Amino acid sequence: MKDVILGLVGVGRIGVMHAKNIAALNGALNPEGINVSLLLTDVAADHARGIAAGLGAGFLPSVEELIAAGVDGLVIATGTGTHPELIKAGVDAGIPVFCEKPVAMNVADALPVLDYIRDNNGVVQIGHQRRFDHGYLEAKRAYQAGELGWIHSLRAVTCDMAPPPVEFLASSGGLFRDCSVHDFDILRWLTGREIVEVYAKGSNNGDPAIGAVGDVDTALALVTFDDGTVGTVSATRYNGAGHDVRLEIQGSSRSLMVGLDEQTAMASAEAGIAFPAGEPHRTFAERFDQAYRSEMAAFVELILGRRGNPCTPEDAVAASRVADAAQESLATGVPVKVVLAAANAG
Numbered sequence: 001m002k003d004v005i006l007g008l009v010g011v012g013r014i015g016v017m018h019a020k021n022i023a024a025l026n027g028a029l030n031p032e033g034i035n036v037s038l039l040l041t042d043v044a045a046d047h048a049r050g051i052a053a054g055l056g057a058g059f060l061p062s063v064e065e066l067i068a069a070g071v072d073g074l075v076i077a078t079g080t081g082t083h084p085e086l087i088k089a090g091v092d093a094g095i096p097v098f099c100e101k102p103v104a105m106n107v108a109d110a111l112p113v114l115d116y117i118r119d120n121n122g123v124v125q126i127g128h129q130r131r132f133d134h135g136y137l138e139a140k141r142a143y144q145a146g147e148l149g150w151i152h153s154l155r156a157v158t159c160d161m162a163p164p165p166v167e168f169l170a171s172s173g174g175l176f177r178d179c180s181v182h183d184f185d186i187l188r189w190l191t192g193r194e195i196v197e198v199y200a201k202g203s204n205n206g207d208p209a210i211g212a213v214g215d216v217d218t219a220l221a222l223v224t225f226d227d228g229t230v231g232t233v234s235a236t237r238y239n240g241a242g243h244d245v246r247l248e249i250q251g252s253s254r255s256l257m258v259g260l261d262e263q264t265a266m267a268s269a270e271a272g273i274a275f276p277a278g279e280p281h282r283t284f285a286e287r288f289d290q291a292y293r294s295e296m297a298a299f300v301e302l303i304l305g306r307r308g309n310p311c312t313p314e315d316a317v318a319a320s321r322v323a324d325a326a327q328e329s330l331a332t333g334v335p336v337k338v339v340l341a342a343a344n345a346g
C-alpha cells in the first residue's frame with residue numbers, strides 16, 4: 001500500500017471544493033484504504049491557512065515549498081492565466097498534474113504548454129468533470145451501443161444562477177471559453193466527432209459591468225460537426241430558476257436528456273404536471289458533486305498508475321479550439337471554421 005500526498009494550489013471557488021473532496025477521499029478510495037493527505041497553498045495566505053486548518057490539511061506559503069515537500073501530485077485550481085506556469089512547475093518536478101480547465105487563456109497560449117508536457121514526458125489531467133457524470137456516461141454508452149440510432153440533433157445548455165464576480169469574468173476569456181467549453185468538450189467526447197464550424201450570438205441584458213469587461217451574459221452557438229450534424233450550445237449567467245446543465249440528444253431511434261431529473265431547474269407549462277418536484281441545484285458544485293469526487297479519485301488512480309488519463313491536455317485544447325472559434329464568431333458576427341489540430345485535420 002502506498003500513501004499519496006496531494007499538493008493543491010489555489011483555494012478559491014473551485015479549489016475549496018477540490019480540497020474538501022480530497023479530504024473526503026481519505027481511506028475511502030478503495031478496499032486497500034489508500035491514505036490521501038493534502039498540503040495546500042494560495043497567495044491569499046490567511047484564507048488558505050483557515051481552509052487547511054478546517055480540513056486537517058497542511059499549509060505552505062508557496063507552490064515551490066509545496067513541491068519541495070515531496071507531494072505525489074499537484075492539483076492546480078488557480079485562475080486560468082496562471083495554469084501554464086504551474087503546469088510546467090509540476091512537470092519539472094516529475095509528478096502528475098491535475099489542472100482545472102482550460103490549459104491556458106486561449107489555444108495560442110496553450111500550444112507551447114502541450115509541447116512542454118510532451119517533450120518532458122509530463123502527465124497532466126485536465127478538469128472536465130462532466131466526463132465522470134453518470135448521466136453523460138450513460139448517454140455516451142447508449143449512443144455508442146447504437147441504442148439511439150444516428151443523432152440528428154444535439155442541444156447543450158449551461159446556465160449559472162448568477163454571475164461570478166466581474167473581476168473573475170474580466171480574466172475568464174469570455175462565456176464560451178469559461179462555461180461552454182465544458183459543452184464543447186462533452187460533445188466531442190460523446191459523439192467521437194469534431195466540431196468544424198461555429199456561429200455564435202450573444203446578449204447583455206444583465207449587469208452592464210459584464211459588457212464593460214468585454215463579455216456577454218448570455219450566448220448561443222450553432223455548431224456543425226464533421227459529418228454535417230448540427231447542434232446548439234447555449235449559456236447564461238442569469239438563470240434564476242437554478243443551475244441548469246442539460247444535454248438533449250435526439251436520435252433516429254431514441255432520445256435521451258442528460259440532467260433531466262427531479263432537480264432540473266425547469267417547470268412544465270402543462271396542466272397537472274408536477275415533475276420535476278425537487279429543489280433545483282444552485283451551483284456547479286452541487287450539480288456535479290458526484291462527478292468532481294469521481295474526477296479527483298481518478299487523479300489519484302492515475303498517480304498510482306492504475307488507469308489512463310481520462311482527459312488529456314490535447315483533449316482540452318481541442319475543446320478550446322471550438323471555444324476560441326465561438327468567441328471569434330461572437331466578435332465578428334459571422335460563422336467561423338474551427339482550426340483543427342494537425343492530427344485531426346487530415
Ligand SMILES: NC(=O)c1ccc[n+]([C@@H]2O[C@H](COP(=O)([O-])OP(=O)(O)OC[C@H]3O[C@@H](n4cnc5c(N)ncnc54)[C@H](O)[C@@H]3O)[C@@H](O)[C@H]2O)c1
Pocket residue numbers: 009010011012013014015041042043044063077078079080082100101102127128129168178284
Ligand atoms: N471545472 C469546473 O467546473 C470549473 C468551475 C469553476 C472554475 N473552474 C476553473 O478553475 C479555475 C479557478 O476558478 P475559480 O472560480 O476557483 O477562481 P477563484 O478566483 O475563485 O480562485 C482562484 C484562487 O487561486 C489563488 N491564486 C491565484 N494565483 C495564484 C498563484 N499564482 N499561486 C497561488 N494561488 C493563486 C487566488 O488567490 C484564489 O484563491 C479557473 O481556471 C476556472 O476556469 C472550473
